[in-house]
Amino acid sequence: MTGVLVLLLTLIMLVGLSLAGMLSAGEAALLRVTRASLTEALAEAELGQSPDPERAARIRRAQALVVDPTAIVASFALVRVVSEVVAIAAGTLLVQQAIPGEGVPNELPVMVIALVVGVVVGVTFVRVSPRALGFRRPVAVLIALVGPLTGVSRAVAWLTRFSVPRYDPSPPTEAELRDIADRVGESSAFEESDRELIRSVIELGGTITREVMVPRTDMVTVTADTSLDRVLRLLLRSGFSRVPVVGESVDDVVGVAYLKDVVAAVHWPVGEGEGGVPQPSLRPASDVARDAVFVPESKPIDDLLREMQASASHIALVVDEYGGVAGLVTIEDLLEEVVGELTDEHDTVLVQEIEDLGDGVFRVPARLPVDELGDLFDLRLDDDDVDTAGGLLAKVLGKVPLAGSSVEVGGVHLEAERVEGRRKQISTILVHRTEPVGEPDDSNGGLDQHDHRDQKRDQKEVTS
Structure with a gap:
């Protein structure tokens, strides 16, 4: 009777470990495989040089598993855990049969040995090796195991029907897509620039033209x-x-x-x-x-x-x-x-500092505040409508300034020098003083006759 019991327990343990290992590989393969890879495999099986109808049928069954992977993986996990528990229980009884004696001195070695053997065998032959195989070759593993995997999923589908959310065919919301991007971005295989690109693509639908x-x-x-x-x-x-x-x-x-x-x-x-x-x-x-x-x-x-x-x-x-x-x-x-920002060979880098070009001529960034521009020449160039040198140039000119556009205001000559970026906005302005120190001419509100001639000429040119 003892020999039959040992044989039965051994058989139960081996079946439990085999089933757990198979389901562990199936879980990994199902989580790793893509629908596109299965579609390519099906096309090769049906339209390749040597069509294989049997393989094509197995691939179609594998595609049915991928339709609702969350519920299928939950079914595999449930059966895998039960198989592991049964295999460990059978192994513990085998160890107990192999160690003679009764009482506590007998039970303690049984527990220790069963624990060590269960951890080594379970981790090696159930978790590590099968999962690694499923991740490396998901298509091949899923096609090879599609028969028993389909049977397991159908047998316990009723147990996971109420505990696992069913597949929702509706498109994911923007918040769900952003969460997916964050999860993908956490992978070390992606650099920060790649993560930003993924987020930008997902957020594209939430941005309007305005x-x-x-x-x-x-x-x-x-x-x-x-x-x-x-x-x-x-x-x-x-x-x-x-x-x-x-x-x-x-x-x-x-x-x-x-x-x-x-x-x-x-x-x-x-x-x-x-x-x-x-x-x-x-x-x-x-x-x-x-x-x-x-x-x-x-x-x-x-x-x-x-x-x-x-x-x-x-x-x-x-x-x-x-x-x-x-x-x-x-x-x-x-x-x-x-x-991100696109530039071409004609674009220049925005100058952030004031450059002294000699002979009283300075190159200043278009974003230089008006008061700092006035301080450069010990002048007061206050303007309630604009804040920057580029804004002052555009206001006096009366249109969007282009490279070469020039005006004189408050005793300072402004000339647009460079454009920057794809929108061709003015980036730098050449400035110099147009009147001697202490002799400002405000009779025309900061503009001399030359300025008025420039404005009249500009009005005749192309408006913008």
Whole structure:
């Protein structure tokens, strides 16, 4: 009777360990495998050089397990724990049969030996090795064990039905996606820049166009009757490759003028061949303006990015709820929300310090406060409307300043020198004093006749 009992306990222990190891590998494989990898394996089994219908059928059964992995893994875990407990109990009884004697002196060695053997065997043959195999080769393990794994999941599905949340086919919320990004980002395989990229992609759907657009006040535009040679000069000075064409106001958008179209119209006018002599064209900007794309300011930028990509549009006019133009947005604006600031070979780095160029000329950052600009020349340049040197230049000029734009105000000459960034904003300004110390001329409110001539000339040029 003792021999039969030992054989039975040994069999129970081996079956329990084998089942626990198999389920441990299945858990790891199910958590690791992706639906795309199973789809590729199915296509190879059905359409490969040597089709295997039996393997294809097993892959389809494996795909059924992946549909609701949370509940399936819970089923495997329940059966695995029961198998481990049964195997440990059988092993303990085997040890008790092998050690002679009765009472406490017999039970204590049995407990110690059973504990050591159970930990070594359980960790090695149930947890470590099978899990490592499941993580390394999830597709192969899942396909190989799909039969018993499916049987286990069906046998105990009713036990986990009420304790495990069922699979929800609805799209995850933004908070759930952000939590997924945080969990993925905790992996040491991702650097901080990769984590930021993942977060940016997830948060893309929660950002609307109004948050990334170039506001109406910063838009550079041309009127419909502006000659193409003037438009070309504006594009070259500003660094833009596209500029909106407007009628009586910014809300009256005629279209968008593209640099390539303007260059072609100016250098190869109608009636001349490719070898003709380039001549400035007097045709209006409206002749080459392409139809503008309009988008609402409340549109999510992930939808806008896909829409602009599908329509091959790089620029769109943003309209508010009343139908007025609120600004414009480019495809670069949207991409910057994912990858950060984009610059090209023409962009320069923003100068943060004041540079003395000699002969009383200084290079200052456009963001230099107005009062510090005045202190540079022992002048008082207070202005309630603007705070920076760039703002003062734009206010006196009456339009968005471009490289080379200059004004004189309060005895100081300001000239826009460099543009910075994709939006071509002024980054540095050259400044020098225009009047002797102690002889300020405020008869024109800080502006001399030369300034007024510049303003009149600017008013005749392209407005922005």
